[in-house]
Amino acid sequence: MTFRKTLKHWYSNNKRELPWRQTKDPYFIWLSEIILQQTQVKQGLPYYGKFVDEFPSVFHLAKAEESDVLKLWQGLGYYSRARNLHATAKYVVDELNGEFPNNYKGLLKLKGVGDYTASAIASICFNQASAVVDGNVYRVLSRYFGIDTPINSSKGAKEFKQLAQELIDTQDPATFNQAIMEFGATQCKPQNPDCAICPFNISCIAFNNNKVNELPVKLKALKVKKKYFNFLVLISSNQKTILEKREGQGIWQNLYQFPLIETDKNMSFETFKQFAETHDLIKNKTFDLSLYNQEVIVHKLSHQHLYTKFWIVTIDSPLKVGVPLSEIREFAVPVLIGNFIESFNFSSF
DNA sequence: AACTCGGGGTA
DNA sequence: TACCCAGAGTT
Structure with missing residues (x-):
């Protein structure tokens, strides 16, 4: 046959x-x-x-x-x-x-x-x-x-x-x-x-x-790169946060994320706190900082491994711009962000 | 021709 | 871990 x-x-x-x-x-x-x-x-x-x-x-x-x-x-x-x-x-x-x-x-x-x-x-x-x-x-x-x-x-x-x-x-x-x-x-x-x-x-x-x-024979791929992602999860006194649209080249184009601080190595609490004090969204404001995930979250993509920390920053003052916490699920987000949103209790604020 | 782009599933 | 999936676009 x-x-x-x-x-x-x-x-x-x-x-x-x-x-x-x-x-x-x-x-x-x-x-x-x-x-x-x-x-x-x-x-x-x-x-x-x-x-x-x-x-x-x-x-x-x-x-x-x-x-x-x-x-x-x-x-x-x-x-x-x-x-x-x-x-x-x-x-x-x-x-x-x-x-x-x-x-x-x-x-x-x-x-x-x-x-x-x-x-x-x-x-x-x-x-x-x-x-x-x-x-x-x-x-x-x-x-x-x-x-x-x-x-x-x-x-x-x-x-x-x-x-x-x-x-x-x-x-x-x-x-x-x-x-x-x-x-x-x-x-x-x-x-x-x-x-x-x-x-x-x-x-x-x-x-x-x-x-x-x-079989089949396949040329092996290059090894993946490590990246360190620090997301700034802002929570204002009027229950708003900041989401940003990813523009330009790279992953997750046109999807939303919390403000991202990418570093070349793991960021400690103290280092991030010092960084936060000078950040445009936070400086000159009274804020409280906590790390959401004690264990770093490793999100694996084809060519990158993202070592991720979600930093929760609550500020005493209201935010004029930004996204009401109740509307956060309406935005298209990567799975990494989506999993965080699903597990984090935004309604407690 | 080499690189980049996700996330879930399997062994 | 490593590999694969009803691949395509860019450089």
Whole structure:
């Protein structure tokens, strides 16, 4: 049996029922694909439901404020996806009359849509035979064909894309693309794939050479940087605090946080107190300082570890500007901040 | 080609 | 710990 046929047969017997498999509407397929970039189905599923409910069409999404889109995206990570999602919705409505491009080349022009996502939408919605190559496809192909080219190299990207393109079922590219990803996600898993019951185990090169655990090959990443984050949680006599929008480059763009003092090493109570006395928001005011978390909180991102302290600064005077403590949950914040807000008892002030 | 961008899950 | 996830954009 051919690779194509075996795969198709496996898929018809093993595919999961997922909400975005009930439609070929490019809006819903696009939405699901953006959510699922570098995100497991289990994690993305509830977000897909929230977005479909809140924004049932591209017109609804285009009309929204970016802050509301980010709030709904809160916790999912890679927030540029949310910003690009919103920008693309506006573009599709304003420039394309609400109609998504109906081919790979046109889709590729959309912000946040790269080779993978353009291929996924083109095949699923428009029956175009453009092969998807995601993490699942790299794993399946590298094992089945015994290819040890690093998947995160430009050579590897080209090689695997070409191979997938040769294999794709041109009569039913939508099913082929989804099947190979589903197979990688639930059967040909990164760890402990159940090769004993795999329909490909007779011809799989990795299995027959006992190299399943060595493939795919991936060049190792650089080591993570350490950063020391000190958040200034101000609480005024009129129950307000300060939240700032993160602007410019870097993580968490356009999300909110407490005023941040970043240092190159751990900050002691005394050092922070001296610092606070000269801080624009506090100086010349009577304040009381306490450290919320006695143990430093380590928040781990892909390329950084954030060693975090939340400093509670209560001041006797009222604050004119700022956010009422009762409204603090309306802002889109990173998980690090969100966890603090959920655990800190603001209502006691 | 190298870097950056999150957060959750698994072994 | 280390690695992975229905990758994309920037430099």
